Amino acid sequence: MPDTPALTPLWPADAAGLDRAVAVLRSGGTLAFATETVYGLGADARDAAAVAAIFEAKARPGFNPLIVHVADALAAQDLVHWSPQAEALAQAFWPGPLTMVLPLRADAGIARRVTAGLDTLAVRVPAHPVAQALLRAFGGPVAAPSANRSGQISPTRSAHVLAGLTGRIGAVLEGGACAVGLESTILAPGSPARLLRPGTITAAQIEPITGLLAGARSGVITAPGQLASHYAPRAAIRLNATEWQTNEARLGFGPVPCDLNLSAAGDLAQAAANLFDHLHRLDATGAQVIAVTPVPDSGEGVAINDRLRRAAAPRES
Ligand code: TXA
Numbered sequence: 001m002p003d004t005p006a007l008t009p010l011w012p013a014d015a016a017g018l019d020r021a022v023a024v025l026r027s028g029g030t031l032a033f034a035t036e037t038v039y040g041l042g043a044d045a046r047d048a049a050a051v052a053a054i055f056e057a058k059a060r061p062g063f064n065p066l067i068v069h070v071a072d073a074l075a076a077q078d079l080v081h082w083s084p085q086a087e088a089l090a091q092a093f094w095p096g097p098l099t100m101v102l103p104l105r106a107d108a109g110i111a112r113r114v115t116a117g118l119d120t121l122a123v124r125v126p127a128h129p130v131a132q133a134l135l136r137a138f139g140g141p142v143a144a145p146s147a148n149r150s151g152q153i154s155p156t157r158s159a160h161v162l163a164g165l166t167g168r169i170g171a172v173l174e175g176g177a178c179a180v181g182l183e184s185t186i187l188a189p190g191s192p193a194r195l196l197r198p199g200t201i202t203a204a205q206i207e208p209i210t211g212l213l214a215g216a217r218s219g220v221i222t223a224p225g226q227l228a229s230h231y232a233p234r235a236a237i238r239l240n241a242t243e244w245q246t247n248e249a250r251l252g253f254g255p256v257p258c259d260l261n262l263s264a265a266g267d268l269a270q271a272a273a274n275l276f277d278h279l280h281r282l283d284a285t286g287a288q289v290i291a292v293t294p295v296p297d298s299g300e301g302v303a304i305n306d307r308l309r310r311a312a313a314p315r316e317s
């Protein structure tokens with residue numbers, strides 16, 4: 001396994017930076033890169049030692065499987081058993097913030113730790129131009145969880161990645177602020193198709209293709225990594241705040257007085273893009289409590305409220 005530098009370098013996503021990033025992946029190292037959702041911590045999904053280094057850097061429990069990123073749907077079909085429904089979903093949403101959990105092909109060549117021993121694989125084709133350029137130049141499957149320490153807030157800027165993981169990973173490839181800002185929607189195609197993690201691609205957008213989704217309204221989310229406590233900042237989180245205590249940092253939505261506003265205009269897509277960055281910023285003020293204005297539970301608000309509930313959940317010590 002290659003050495004990780006004491007201070008992790010940040011490379012621009014120009015031709016030279018991409019070359020170096022590909023070299024890191026080829027040599028079995030770990031590389032953080034931007035996707036349109038959040039930054040991922042990538043490694044060659046076929047290389048067991050490289051995949052182990054992801055779990056090590058994040059202190060991620062081994063039972064929590066990783067998403068594999070590929071450049072296009074054809075590359076995904078080398079890894080998983082495809083279906084007409086998967087094809088229709090790929091046509092509608094790839095490249096983009098949808099992950100599909102499908103039966104793993106016996107000849108996929110994916111390291112066993114990626115799937116945590118499951119017989120399914122989560123695959124995704126990201127839309128971010130830097131992720132696309134990287135995947136095309138590398139030419140193989142890249143396992144990449146979000147580039148944060150396990151249980152902490154997902155990174156939507158390179159500075160968030162470095163704050164959490166510097167010295168623990170090979171390099172970061174700069175890709176600016178992530179436009180979507182919440183992790184991908186995770187879906188297991190089938191009849192019924194099951195929603196495993198809500199995201200900005202909503203059940204209402206998916207159901208015309210799949211029929212009624214299981215899990216979309218029950219709140220029972222079955223992706224193995226969906227622990228109750230997740231996305232936890234250092235500060236405690238108080239939800240549905242309609243009045244403020246003096247010691248609290250105030251995270252608003254809509255036209256309310258606050259320290260930072262997810263979207264003063266009440267735009268849910270904008271709120272999704274701002275959520276993790278604003279949590280990072282309010283946490284950095286040293287506030288003991290972050291109080292959050294109610295966010296409507298519709299559209300992208302379902303995924304925002306899912307992340308907020310996990311951020312507020314009682315933490316394992
Ligand atoms: O937007 C995203 O999905 C980002 C970017 C980097 O692509 N990635 C991401 O990865 O959010 P991570 O590891 O933070 O979350 C992946 C989730 C976990 O909850 C994991 O349990 C679930 O996907 N997952 C992975 N493989 C699975 C499988 N075979 N079956 C069910 N759930 C799976």
Ligand code: MG
Nearest residue numbers: 145146154183
């Ligand atoms: Mg994550």
